Amino acid sequence: MRSILIAGNWKMNMGPKETADFFAQLEDAAHKEITGVEAAVCPPFVSLSTAFSSRKAGSAVKIGAQNVHYEDNGAFTGEISTAMLKELGCDFVILGHSERREYFGEDDKIINKKVKKALAEGITPIVCVGEVLSERKDKRHFDVVKEQTAGSLAGLSDDDLRKIVIAYEPVWAIGTGETASPEQAQEMHSFIRGELTSLFSKEVADIVRILYGGSMKPGNAGELLQQPDVDGGLIGGASLKPSDFSNLIAIASEQ
Ligand code: PEP
Numbered sequence: 001m002r003s004i005l006i007a008g009n010w011k012m013n014m015g016p017k018e019t020a021d022f023f024a025q026l027e028d029a030a031h032k033e034i035t036g037v038e039a040a041v042c043p044p045f046v047s048l049s050t051a052f053s054s055r056k057a058g059s060a061v062k063i064g065a066q067n068v069h070y071e072d073n074g075a076f077t078g079e080i081s082t083a084m085l086k087e088l089g090c091d092f093v094i095l096g097h098s099e100r101r102e103y104f105g106e107d108d109k110i111i112n113k114k115v116k117k118a119l120a121e122g123i124t125p126i127v128c129v130g131e132v133l134s135e136r137k138d139k140r141h142f143d144v145v146k147e148q149t150a151g152s153l154a155g156l157s158d159d160d161l162r163k164i165v166i167a168y169e170p171v172w173a174i175g176t177g178e179t180a181s182p183e184q185a186q187e188m189h190s191f192i193r194g195e196l197t198s199l200f201s202k203e204v205a206d207i208v209r210i211l212y213g214g215s216m217k218p219g220n221a222g223e224l225l226q227q228p229d230v231d232g233g234l235i236g237g238a239s240l241k242p243s244d245f246s247n248l249i250a251i252a253s254e255q
Contacts, residue, residue: 001036002209004225004252005165005232007126008041008239009066009094009213016050019043023054023061025242030249031059037252038232040092041239042066045080048088064092064126067100070113082121093118094234096128096152098171108151115152119160126165126234127152128213129192133172141170142191149195158204166192166210167234173214175236182223182230185212189229218247225255 014022022041030039040062043051051063069079085093095118096111111127118125129148131141145168153161168188170180180188189210196205212224213234224230232252238244 002207002231003036003038004255005038005040005209005211006245006248006252007039007064007092007094007165007167007211007232007234008245009097009234009236010041010043010047010240011066011099011236012044013240014043014047016047019047019050020054022240022242023051023056023059026056026061027242027246028056030242030246031056031061033060034249034253036255037249038062039245039249039252040064041245042092042094048085048090052089062091063089064094064124065090066094066097068093068095068114068118068123070110070117082117082123085123086121090123092124092126092165094126094128094167096148098128098130098132098169098174102171108148108154111152112154115156115164116160119156119163124163124165126167126211128167128169128234130167130169130171130174130214136170136172141188145188145192146195149192150199153199156200158200161196161200161204162207164208165232166196166208167213168192168210169213169234171214175215177215179215179220179224180212182227185224185230186227189227193229216248218244218251221248221251222254225252 209231217238
């Protein structure tokens with residue numbers, strides 16, 4: 001059985017003070033260990049330390065980063081290494097988010113290097129794939145997601161894949177208030193699982209969690225999470241409010 005992962009992507013929001021406030025306001029129930037549900041938030045780099053120190057003692061909420069570099073160290077001004085994230089205690093790192101692809105020129109080759117580095121450091125990559133609106137309109141969405149999936153995961157073993165989370169994020173649904181319908185999400189998630197079966201094996205494809213991302217919020221999370229191949233959510237806007245995030249965890253625990 002795949003456990004549900006509710007992961008918050010805070011993007012360039014929430015400095016250290018707001019991060020401390022968030023954890024102070026998160027409902028007690030959200031901090032508790034829930035069988036079959038995992039929760040994580042991914043603050044900006046500068047707020048990671050505060051996230052760790054302001055989490056309630058014994059909190060089950062995990063912490064991740066939104067990006068990492070693929071080199072160990074050295075002359076890469078402005079970058080952060082996997083070892084640095086590990087030292088802080090990060091469990092996850094979001095890789096290949098569409099905003100990184102669009103604004104920072106990240107392609108599947110770069111994402112693939114980052115995935116390998118994160119795995120080598122024992123950090124779980126949340127690998128994002130998803131088509132833009134014109135690609136869906138041209139009915140190329142399956143081809144695009146197939147290429148991104150194969151490219152980002154190139155050269156990995158079955159064992160590596162076990163340690164990866166995929167996030168299907170249709171770009172037209174990110175931050176727009178427009179959500180993929182549960183049927184559209186299920187169709188693509190099942191397609192991705194099929195691709196993982198061809199690239200790796202059915203056994204491991206059945207284990208991998210595939211999150212949906214794109215305007216997920218308490219009002220639509222239930223029907224998305226009910227889909228057989230939707231194993232959680234990567235959530236932007238709605239993860240910034242402690243009450244919404246607490247609610248999303250509660251909804252996941254009802255599935
Ligand atoms: C995201 O950026 O990963 C995301 C899904 O954002 P939102 O939930 O705001 O659409």
